[in-house]
Amino acid sequence: KQNKPKEGLKRILPTIAEAEKLGDKYYITMAKINSGWALSILKDYPSAEENLLSGLQMAVANNFNSSASEAYSHLAFLYESLGEFPKALENLKKKQLFSEKILNEENLRYTAELIVKYDNEKKESQITLLEKENEIVKYKLQENQKIMIFAGILLLLLGGLLLIWYRKYQLNNEKKVLMLEQQMMRSQxxxxxxxxxxxxxxxxxxxxxxxxxxxxxxxxxxxxxxxxxxxxxxxxxxxxxxxxxxxxxxxxxxxxxxxxxxxxxxxxxxxxxxxxxxxxxxxxxxxxxxxxxxxxxxxxxxxxxxxxxxxxxxxxxxxxxxxxxxxxxxxxxxxKVSKQKSIGLxxxxxxxxxxxxxxxxxxxxxxxxxxxxxxxxxxxxxxxxxxxx
Missing domain, CATH: 3.30.565.10 (Histidine kinase-like ATPase, C-terminal domain)
Structure with a gap:
C-alpha cells in the first residue's frame, strides 16, 4: 500500500491462482483484501466489494482476526465513498469488535506466559529447597555441627518467608497497577x-x-x-x-x-x-x-x-x-436529580x-x-x- 493501486493490482492478481494451487489461505485472504482496497481507490466499487467480502469471509473462516479487522476497515471506506453511511458505520463497529478481540487474545497470551514463567520459577525454587534440605539432613548426622545446622535452618526459613513476602508484595503491586489501567481505560x-x-x-x-x-x-x-x-x-x-x-x-x-x-x-x-x-x-x-x-x-x-x-x-x-x-x-x-460520581481523577x-x-x-x-x-x-x-x- 504505497498509493500505487494499479501497480499493486498487476502484482497481486496473477499470484492468487498460484496461491490457490498451493493452498495458501492466508496469502489468498490478504491478496483479496488488498485487491479490494486498490479497486476502491480506483473507484471500481463493485469489484472492490466482491474482493473485500470474499477476503473477509476467508479471514473469518480461518480466524485471521487482523485480516478481518482490515477488511472491515476497507469496507467502511468503500461504503463511505458510496455514501452508504449506515453500512460504513456498521463495518466500522465490526472492525472495532475485532480490534478488541485481538487485544483480548494478546492479553490472554501475555497472562499465560506470566503463569508459565511463575510456575517455572516455583519449580526451580522447590528444587533448590529440596537440595538445601538434603544438605541439612547430612549436617544433622554430625553431632558437633548441630548448632550450625539449627542456625542454618532458621536462616533458610527466614529467607524463604522474606522471599514469599516479597514475591507476594510484587504480585499485589502488579495486580493493583493492572486493575488501575483497566479501570482507567473503562472510564475513558x-x-x-x-x-x-x-x-x-x-x-x-x-x-x-x-x-x-x-x-x-x-x-x-x-x-x-x-x-x-x-x-x-x-x-x-x-x-x-x-x-x-x-x-x-x-x-x-x-x-x-x-x-x-x-x-x-x-x-x-x-x-x-x-x-x-x-x-x-x-x-x-x-x-x-x-x-x-x-x-x-x-x-x-x-x-x-x-x-x-x-x-x-x-x-x-x-x-x-x-x-x-x-x-x-x-x-x-x-x-441535578442524577448525581454521577466521577472516579477519573x-x-x-x-x-x-x-x-x-x-x-x-x-x-x-x-x-x-x-x-x-x-x-x-x-x-x-x-x-x-x-x-x-
Whole structure:
C-alpha cells in the first residue's frame, strides 16, 4: 500500500491462482483484501466489494482476526465513498469488535506466559529447597555441627518467608497497577461518551452534512484506535499524549454549539518525543475542565495547556479553562436529580503515585480557582507535576 493501486493490482492478481494451487489461505485472504482496497481507490466499487467480502469471509473462516479487522476497515471506506453511511458505520463497529478481540487474545497470551514463567520459577525454587534440605539432613548426622545446622535452618526459613513476602508484595503491586489501567481505560471509553459521540455524528448524517460526518467519524475511529493501542503501553511519549488529547477535544467539541478554542504552549527546552509519561494521564483533567467548567459557560470557550520544566527532573502541566469555576459547577451538580460520581481523577492520582513510586519521586496534583478584581470566577487551573526518568 504505497498509493500505487494499479501497480499493486498487476502484482497481486496473477499470484492468487498460484496461491490457490498451493493452498495458501492466508496469502489468498490478504491478496483479496488488498485487491479490494486498490479497486476502491480506483473507484471500481463493485469489484472492490466482491474482493473485500470474499477476503473477509476467508479471514473469518480461518480466524485471521487482523485480516478481518482490515477488511472491515476497507469496507467502511468503500461504503463511505458510496455514501452508504449506515453500512460504513456498521463495518466500522465490526472492525472495532475485532480490534478488541485481538487485544483480548494478546492479553490472554501475555497472562499465560506470566503463569508459565511463575510456575517455572516455583519449580526451580522447590528444587533448590529440596537440595538445601538434603544438605541439612547430612549436617544433622554430625553431632558437633548441630548448632550450625539449627542456625542454618532458621536462616533458610527466614529467607524463604522474606522471599514469599516479597514475591507476594510484587504480585499485589502488579495486580493493583493492572486493575488501575483497566479501570482507567473503562472510564475513558465509557458507554455515555461512545453513545453521545456516535449520536452527534449521526445528526450530521441525518442533516446531510456529509463532510462533517466523515471528518468526525474519522476522528472518532482514530481516537478509539489510539486509546486501544496506548492501553497496551505503560508509558507513551508526550507527543503521542498531546495528539490523543487533541483528538479527544475534537470529538467533545461537536457536542457544543460553540467551538472550544484549544491551545498548547510548550517550553522550548522540552523534547516531546523523548519525554515519556503514563498514557491518557491528561484526559481526566481535560474532561473535568470541559464538563464542569466550559459546558455551562456562555460565550467563547478557551482551554489551554502550559507545559514546562520548572522543577528539575519533572515536567509540569497547567490546564487552564475560562469556565464557570468549581463553586458554580458544584452548585449545578447538587441541583441535578442524577448525581454521577466521577472516579477519573481518583484513578489518575493512584496511577501517578504508582508511576512516581517506581522512580522514588513524588507527584503534585492540585487545583486553583481564578477570580477577577471583582471576585468573579474566571475559570479553573489544574496543576500536575510528574517526575520523569
Amino acid at each position: 471509553m465509557n458507554p455515555h461518551f461512545l453513545f453521545n459521540s456516535l449520536n452527534s455524528i449521526k445528526l450530521y448524517i441525518i442533516n446531510n452534512e456529509k463532510e462533517n460526518a466523515v471528518y468526525y467519524l474519522n476522528k472518532f475511529s482514530k481516537l478509539i484506535r489510539t486509546i486501544l493501542s496506548n492501553s497496551r503501553e505503560k508509558e507513551i511519549t508526550l507527543k503521542e499524549e498531546l495528539e490523543t488529547m487533541e483528538l479527544y477535544i475534537n470529538i467533545e467539541s461537536i457536542r457544543f454549539s460553540e467551538k472550544i478554542n484549544y491551545e498548547v504552549i510548550i517550553e522550548e527546552s522540552i523534547n516531546t518525543q523523548q519525554i515519556k509519561i503514563p498514557s491518557m494521564i491528561l484526559q481526566p483533567f481535560i474532561e473535568n475542565a470541559i464538563w464542569h467548567g466550559l459546558s455551562n459557560k456562555v460565550g467563547d470557550k478557551f482551554l489551554k495547556i502550559y507545559i514546562s520544566s520548572k522543577v528539575k527532573g519533572s515536567i509540569s502541566f497547567e490546564i487552564v479553562d475560562n469556565g464557570i469555576g468549581r463553586q458554580k459547577a458544584q452548585e449545578i451538580k447538587e441541583n 481518583k484513578l489518575t492520582k493512584e496511577r501517578l503515585d504508582n508511576f512516581a513510586k517506581n522512580i522514588n519521586k513524588e507527584i503534585v496534583m492540585e487545583f486553583e480557582d481564578m477570580f477577577d478584581k471583582n471576585n468573579e470566577p474566571l475559570g479553573t487551573k489544574a496543576i500536575i507535576v510528574i517526575p520523569i526518568k
